[in-house]
Amino acid sequence: MTNQDVTERHQWKLWIENRDPDAGDTLVRMYTPLVNYHVQRISAGLPKNVSRDEIKSLGYQGLFDALTKFDPSRDLKFDTYASFRIRGTIIDGLRKEDWLSRSSREKTKKMDEEISKLEQSYLRTVTPEEVADHLGITTDQVYQTVHEQYFANVLSIDEKMNDDDDQDQTFVLQDEQTKTPEQQAVKGELIEELIMKIKELNENEQLVLSLFYQEDMTLTEIGEIVSLSTSRISQIHSKALFKLRSLLAAEITDGGIL
Numbered sequence: 001m002t003n004q005d006v007t008e009r010h011q012w013k014l015w016i017e018n019r020d021p022d023a024g025d026t027l028v029r030m031y032t033p034l035v036n037y038h039v040q041r042i043s044a045g046l047p048k049n050v051s052r053d054e055i056k057s058l059g060y061q062g063l064f065d066a067l068t069k070f071d072p073s074r075d076l077k078f079d080t081y082a083s084f085r086i087r088g089t090i091i092d093g094l095r096k097e098d099w100l101s102r103s104s105r106e107k108t109k110k111m112d113e114e115i116s117k118l119e120q121s122y123l124r125t126v127t128p129e130e131v132a133d134h135l136g137i138t139t140d141q142v143y144q145t146v147h148e149q150y151f152a153n154v155l156s157i158d159e160k161m162n163d164d165d166d167q168d169q170t171f172v173l174q175d176e177q178t179k180t181p182e183q184q185a186v187k188g189e190l191i192e193e194l195i196m197k198i199k200e201l202n203e204n205e206q207l208v209l210s211l212f213y214q215e216d217m218t219l220t221e222i223g224e225i226v227s228l229s230t231s232r233i234s235q236i237h238s239k240a241l242f243k244l245r246s247l248l249a250a251e252i253t254d255g256g257i258l
Contacts, residue, residue: 035059040218062089143238
């Protein structure tokens with residue numbers, strides 16, 4: 001056991017037994033990287049006008065909530081428990097604050113309608129550049145709007161923690177066992193289509209999606225690996241989401257795998 005492990009156990013003992021404020025402060029500092037991680041991942045889908053400091057504040061609320069309610073006697077790592085609390089508190093706070101303004105919601109709805117019209121006219125999937133030219137906006141604005149719309153759909157899934165239980169939290173998730181054969185068939189087809197569509201993405205787009213969703217890396221960490229700026233990685237991520245837009249919307253509506 002390392003000195004760091006010994007110190008951490010000692011701080012936990014002081015906190016659990018006496019709610020020692022200094023021990024609590026020490027544990028908060030120890031787990032601050034966990035807050036930063038979730039703040040970075042969630043911020044990747046938010047408009048630039050949403051304050052990162054406000055999101056971080058929500059994250060710290062979740063961390064403190066986890067420290068207060070965590071039972072070390074249970075067979076559960078604190079990192080895992082805290083991650084649920086931190087992410088749940090941030091998402092719940094964003095939902096309550098209605099971070100996507102009415103004008104932004106109208107903008108995303110209008111863009112979705114215009115994209116559908118263009119695709120019906122061209123009889124094919126349109127490019128972000130074509131959408132931008134049609135709407136008289138920049139390509140980056142197209143990426144950002146689609147990104148916000150996708151994240152808003154994710155937030156709409158009921159992932160709210162049950163605050164009535166002091167020890168546990170629950171998430172309202174669709175029971176896989178209740179799916180009808182027809183629903184299972186449709187979901188299977190969607191997944192197959194999604195896999196095929198991802199294979200059509202370029203190498204950078206596939207890499208960013210893989211590292212972000214499978215390896216749980218932040219956009220900043222991905223940028224460091226591939227030697228690109230965080231803003232460039234964000235653009236690649238948004239461009240990939242645009243290409244997968246229709247399939248992702250269907251999958252989220254159907255219960256979601258992402």
